[in-house]
Amino acid sequence: MSEGNSYQQDNPIMKRNLLLCVDAFGTLFRPRSPIAEQYGSVARSMGVTISDDEVAKSFKTAFKEVSKSYSNYGKATDMGARQWWTEVITKTFQPHHPGPLPSSLTPNLINRFWSKEGYTAFPDVLSYLRNLSSQPSRLPSASPRLVVGVITNSDDRVPDVLSSLGLRVNHLRHGSKIEKEAMQEQPQTDIDFCIMSYDVGCEKPSSEIFDAATSMLGSILAAEGTEFEKQDWDLLYVGDEVKKDAQGAIQAGWDAVIVDRGGEKDLAYEGDAPGVEGFIEVEGKQVVILDSFEALGSFGGYGLLEIE
Template identity: 45%
Template sequence: MPTQRHLLLCFDAFGTLFTPKRPIPQQYGDVARSLGLSGFTDDQVHSSFRAAFKAEAKKNPTFGKANGMDPTTWWTNIIHNTFHPLTNPDNNNNNTSLPPDLAPKLLHRFASEEGYNLAPGTIPLLQTLRAIPPAPIDKLAIGIITNSDDRVPGILTSLGLRVSPLVYSGDNSSTVPNPEEEYDIDFTVLSYDVGHEKPDRRIFDAAEELLISLPIAQGTEAGEWQKVYVGDEYGKDVVGAGAAGWGAVLLGEDAAEIHDDVLRISEGHGGDLLEVLHAGQAVSVKDFTVLAQSLGLPTSQSEP
């Protein structure tokens, strides 16, 4: 079994804990059409969005952090640059053709449950982890590490999770959690605040820094904790976590896309996941039910 008796378990956000209710281009198109825009298909929105996102990320990396830009401005640029070519192809720089409510409505939608669904099994998994930590774990901390901006804690809260206000800031200025409050998520690390994105190990180092600030971790060092990361992308999540010295769990159903260095764990697998990860083996699970089983947790609890 692993030598560490404390576990830091962190999750990716988008694509792991929550997913869009409907394809993002469809939601973008629906909001735009509700405001009177027309003459484009969802496929055209998809292509234009991808081009706008790529251009904005290159010009203003890490959601604008590198150039002192706030995420609202960053996303507003993408929204405008998605629809300018579709509604005014002869003059892409003409802002007057877009309804003033377009960006605010889309920003609001994708900052809450209006735009997303919580991944099945999330709440039972987190609540069971709190009630019955995997053997032989004595101390457990649960966090979020995500390539995203400051909307993530609000999205998770709107989806029914109890999210601590502790967010990595780099200068110890984050809101202090209420010691009497019970949280599903102990802290959040956002690439915007760190200034670096997965697979850069500095975003994982930021999580270790926050870990040691938690009351449950007082008197311990980061090296005494087994660190495990769960995400849905091989390159960013599995490779990034492994390079940072973390165990990696890839969440997904398509076995054809599983790399050779990732062990696929099926339903009914025994509860030795922490031992497998401690040995340096990255694993893949289909969903949170299989993850719970592989941690040795009971899975009979139904989704609230």
């Protein structure tokens, strides 16, 4: 392969059905400001004397401690994500505050990071997904068909965060029971389902979490009266990390694309297609690095991602 080869040359525009799944944190949205700064600002407004550096160090210790005691955000013990985060927040601030913590501190921080108050969407996300949702390929009767999902290492906050940021999210998730009648009444959505490690019980790069997405696709199609035939579908995962996102997807039998969100990428080849910064080799496959999320519509990999 020579420098400058475009993705489209090796991967001609597909005409088959496409399942597009996307990472959430770091790809679709990010904190409005560093989490330690937000934690510190809220705590100080309630009378807790603590610096942002102290918050960062204490939070890291608390997170590790609670994760060790209650894995997967407490799902296995039925603790639930809210109580899990209550433990983390308490252990973060209690060493720096004599006496009981302010009663409103924990609910304030939990609610902040369950919504757009704590997070903001990357500027290239909302318009592209909204435009993509209006394409003819997004209709259940379409041929070829495009289905859009999220696969993320997270607790169950993600659908609410995405909705708060302005995306129309179908709250189908791993383990959901899908009724045919309910599917027929579903309004138009930008995200058809969310697969979270909290529900599946494992994290990327495990193939199991990607398999949960194809299983969800099969359930959706079955509720619509059709069957999932793997040979008729292309599977594409988009994220911002090489190991968890690209490597995990490829090991699960998917294709992968990386969106450059500011991390350093060791490009093996420079790109020459619209929006393509270059390529890297992952698990023996060529993975394209895009300069923005909306470049999915122009880089030449999948025709169904183009905006008509």
